[in-house]
Amino acid sequence: GQVDVVIVGSCMTDLVSQVQRLPKVGETIHGHKFFIGFGGKGANQCVQAARMGAKTAMVCKLGNDFFGDKYVQNFKDHGISTDYVEQTAEAVTGAASIIVNDAGENAIVIVAGANLLLGNEEIQRAKPAVSQAKVLVCQLEISPDASLKALHMAKESYVRTIFNPAPAIADLHSDFYKASDVFCCNESEAELLTGQTVATVEDAGKVGVELLGRGCGSVIITLGAQGCVVITAQGSSPKHVPTSKVTAVDTTGAGDSFIGALAFYIAHYPTMPLEEMARRANLVAAVSVQTEGTQSSYPCKKDLPSALF
Ligand code: RIB
Numbered sequence: 149g150q151v152d153v154v155i156v157g158s159c160m161t162d163l164v165s166q167v168q169r170l171p172k173v174g175e176t177i178h179g180h181k182f183f184i185g186f187g188g189k190g191a192n193q194c195v196q197a198a199r200m201g202a203k204t205a206m207v208c209k210l211g212n213d214f215f216g217d218k219y220v221q222n223f224k225d226h227g228i229s230t231d232y233v234e235q236t237a238e239a240v241t242g243a244a245s246i247i248v249n250d251a252g253e254n255a256i257v258i259v260a261g262a263n264l265l266l267g268n269e270e271i272q273r274a275k276p277a278v279s280q281a282k283v284l285v286c287q288l289e290i291s292p293d294a295s296l297k298a299l300h301m302a303k304e305s306y307v308r309t310i311f312n313p314a315p316a317i318a319d320l321h322s323d324f325y326k327a328s329d330v331f332c333c334n335e336s337e338a339e340l341l342t343g344q345t346v347a348t349v350e351d352a353g354k355v356g357v358e359l360l361g362r363g364c365g366s367v368i369i370t371l372g373a374q375g376c377v378v379i380t381a382q383g384s385s386p387k388h389v390p391t392s393k394v395t396a397v398d399t400t401g402a403g404d405s406f407i408g409a410l411a412f413y414i415a416h417y418p419t420m421p422l423e424e425m426a427r428r429a430n431l432v433a434a435v436s437v438q439t440e441g442t443q444s445s446y447p448c449k450k451d452l453p454s455a456l457f
């Protein structure tokens with residue numbers, strides 16, 4: 149059947165080590181816990197949208213291996229359509245080595261593997277789902293060409309687009325901005341894209357205005373504990389949207405929780421002001437940082453206050 153939220157993006161197996169502090173170059177240190185989880189920015193966003201109650205489909209490429217098989221089952225367990233989930237023998241399922249310190253901060257290395265084999269043909273096959281969706285979401289853990297093709301396909305069918313330029317590349321093609329109804333990134337990604345420092349809410353507003361000027365419909369810069377800044381129209385001033393104060397255990401994937409929630413709101417409440425969607429998405433992401441892991445920490449509709457729906 150028809151789906152509301154289509155994600156064209158990545159899947160990774162998250163290999164997570166918890167340590168007191170991040171190691172230095174050449175150093176070996178003891179960690180105190182290790183676990184494996186389902187991750188990857190695309191899949192994370194899809195799972196968060198599904199847990200909030202959105203009808204979702206994932207367009208992605210997995211390896212024809214143990215982790216790939218497990219991942220297909222994970223999507224099915226969430227009621228996510230796997231019509232456009234493919235497995236390949238040509239590469240392994242993507243993996244992310246993640247180190248989380250006692251402050252809940254992280255450092256991540258991704259080996260994208262099969263994700264990079266998601267190409268234009270696969271995107272073309274997904275056209276029935278993309279063209280009938282309410283919102284399409286893309287990131288940068290698959291080939292940028294494939295992401296851009298999906299964004300253009302959505303725009304042609306007047307489907308709203310969220311683009312999350314993560315992980316960021318300094319020379320992002322200008323077409324990405326023009327194809328983004330909502331361009332959503334964090335402070336370090338905004339720094340890489342603009343070459344400007346983002347240390348304060350005011351800085352975030354400034355770079356947000358610059359990014360908006362590159363042709364996006366609107367811009368959101370997420371700021372962790374500071375919430376986010378929303379810029380919706382040329383000439384209007386950036387709006388700071390603060391979030392609730394919580395104790396962070398593991399902030400990995402909090403940005404994906406935010407974007408998954410945002411996709412849900414755009415699909416279900418299309419006329420809600422973006423600032424209000426961002427305020428609510430902030431609160432969903434704040435739940436996720438209080439528990440370890442990425443998807444394993446994302447709240448379901450039943451765990452969230454009814455005021456968020
Ligand atoms: O955004 C968090 C995600 O980034 C993790 O799940 C990891 O897989 C990396 O892709």
Ligand code: NA
Binds near residue numbers: 400445
């Ligand atoms: Na978490």
